[in-house]
Amino acid sequence: MDLRSNFEAGTSRWATRRAQWRALGLSDEDMTKPKIAVVNSSSDLAICYSHLDEISRRVKAEIRAAGGLGFEIRTTAPSDFIHSAGGRGGYILSSRDLIVNDIEAAVEGALLDGMICLASCDKTAPAQLMAAGRLDVPTIIVACGYQPAGTFRGAHCDIEDVFLAAGHLAQGRIGLGDLTEMSEAAVLGPGVCAGMGTANSMHIVCEALGMALPGSTPVLANSPAMWATVAAASRRIVEMVRTGLKPRRILTRDAFANAVMTVLAISGSINCVKHLQAVAAEAECDVDVYRLFEEYADSVPLLTAVRPNGPHPIEAFEAAGGAAGVLKQLEGRLNTSALTVTGRTVGENLAAVEVSDEEIIRPSGDPLARRPAVVVVRGSLAPATGIVKLAVDEERELTFTGTAIVYDSVDDAMAGLRAGEVREGHVLVLRGQGPKGSPGMGMASRPVFALDGAGLTGKVAVVTDGQLSGLVNKGIVVGEVSPEAADGGPLALVENGDRIAIDVAAKTVNLEVPGDALARRRSGLAEVADPRGWLSIYRGTVTPLQKGAVLRGG
Known part of the structure; x- marks a missing residue:
């Protein structure tokens, strides 16, 4: 066969590779495969x-x-x-x-x-x-x-149940013993x-x-x-x-x-x-x-x-x-x-595929829902993109207007939740979690699950440039906002008390602050500290989310 891995006999590349592979027990016939x-x-x-x-x-x-x-x-x-x-x-x-x-x-x-x-x-x-x-x-x-997966007290229990329950523990709704027992049963x-x-x-x-x-x-x-x-x-x-x-x-x-x-x-x-x-x-x-x-x-x-x-x-x-x-x-x-x-x-x-249970995988003409569960949103707070994941059975009004409460790290947001700073009517803004900001894109799910543990799902919205667990669908959460805060996106300009309006049906997320006020805030933005090692290389070469957050030189 004409394979790119086959080198011309007698060349240095052929000879040195043959020496290596013969020592591994490969035959000359193997080397042509x-x-x-x-x-x-x-x-x-x-x-x-x-x-x-x-x-x-x-x-x-x-x-x-x-x-x-x-x-x-x-x-x-x-x-x-x-x-x-x-x-x-x-x-x-x-x-x-x-x-x-x-x-x-x-x-x-x-x-x-x-x-x-x-x-x-x-x-x-x-x-x-x-x-x-x-x-x-x-x-x-x-x-x-x-x-x-396993069971916990007679009910299905998997790793995501453990993750969600940890948020409930943080808010005192379950005990450490329950969480420990769940973590032992979730993965078999x-x-x-x-x-x-x-x-x-x-x-x-x-x-x-x-x-x-x-x-x-x-x-x-x-x-x-x-x-x-x-x-x-x-x-x-x-x-x-x-x-x-x-x-x-x-x-x-x-x-x-x-x-x-x-x-x-x-x-x-x-x-x-x-x-x-x-x-x-x-x-x-x-x-x-x-x-x-x-x-x-x-x-x-x-x-x-x-x-x-x-x-x-x-x-x-x-x-x-x-x-x-x-x-x-x-x-x-x-x-x-x-x-x-x-x-x-x-x-x-x-051609030969059949669905054995149409209650589990429904026909297109008899679906579970016609409203999308994955919604791309845009607006003055997410000029490029943001994404909302909705529950399958979501029936309530998919709009939320509230005042911002801003955190620049997951730990700060968790501390704010424990201190009672986050209240009904707030839009929790968690920024600095994007590909450049973390760098590498931080996981923003812990505060979302903690809100659920605090009984604030649906009463508090979340907007973040971080990534979320693939399974998060608790209330209105706008994730992966781009441009991210570290790339100069509007999320970097939000201050406590600003009004934010989210309309999932209209696919919009907007910051209701006059442009001249935002311009004044932008002049005061600080430089993001640069890490060392691999994450520094990543920050310097990663493209925005709407381009896949792939690495490019230059």
Whole structure:
């Protein structure tokens, strides 16, 4: 085969690599085979990744059986619940781009022929898609599954229940013993959070984009279904290298439109918006994902309500048909001619798909709701973008006008809540949490959950340039406001007592302060202190959210 990884015999590159690989036990015949990177974000720090080493081992064996040669490569392995502790939470989003560069260094440095990427926690799937778009070598994403959840006093209990309960403890509504018992019961095995959070949402997005095998998401970790996909994907990636099927033929505007419609139909994580924009940027696909969400928001119906958006566990959603089932119900709206990693189109992949339970995955003509759960908003406080995630069963008036109470860190906001500073009618403004401000984008969910614990959901709104848990849908929360405060956005100019008006139906968020007053405030803005190390590099190169918050030089 004419592979970029095969060097001319007798050259120094051929000779030195042969010496290295012969010492690894490889034969001269092995060295002519398609060389596949097995991208493994394994780590002992988080349960999300604890099963990936065995998956990687089996993938390499399957690739060899299919006539290829698998090389395991490692990347950083971020977990939101573990790695948000330091750097004001900035190591979470920024680690997505570290993964992309880890992959580039290994795959491009060695000129490998393709990639099979083991997707687990929130940032791995988007990073792997971004790397596929950047490098444009044959790639398949394999979702490595969600964790089995437990029960607490007879009720379902998963990691997000623990996160929410911690907010209730902060406000004295539950005891430490209850929270401790919940934390021991919530996670019963490896895999990602067992709900429609960022990880499962992005796994589904991989399939909707055509970058994962059809019918492979979501999936219980270490289940027979997951192992069957592992084997099938390992065989398929070797064939993709042989036929030259590359990601940029798949990652087209039609594919991104399909993914956006799918996120809306499942009430997926708001983090999908920036991740999809980042993938488009790396694939050099000229598409505005934020505008696609606006375009489809009022026409794509909500077809499922998976916890915590609704009553159904992720296991029931998988059994009913999962991503393939949602795509089948959306078939009349999708771009069915879009190409996928199978070498077939979306329409061809869906031909034999059936939804086994239409109460779990509803038909388009009989949806759960026609109001979007993911809403892009704009206005004088968010001139570029902001995002609101709504509960599936949200029925109340989606407007809020109140006076600002401003905090510049999560810890300050939590202290203010404990001190009783935040009261009914306030708009809690949490700023300095964006890609440049943290830097790396801080997690703004703790105050949102604490408001719920204090009984202030619906009585206090939140506006922040930080990111939110993929599952947050408590009251009116405008997240990921751009331009962010650290980039000179209007959020930096808000003062205590300013009036802020939010109208989700009208898709607006406005700061009701005269322009001349804002101009005076802008002249007094202070410079943001620069960190050291990786976060300093990130701050200096990250683009705004509406461009995907990807890294660019200069």
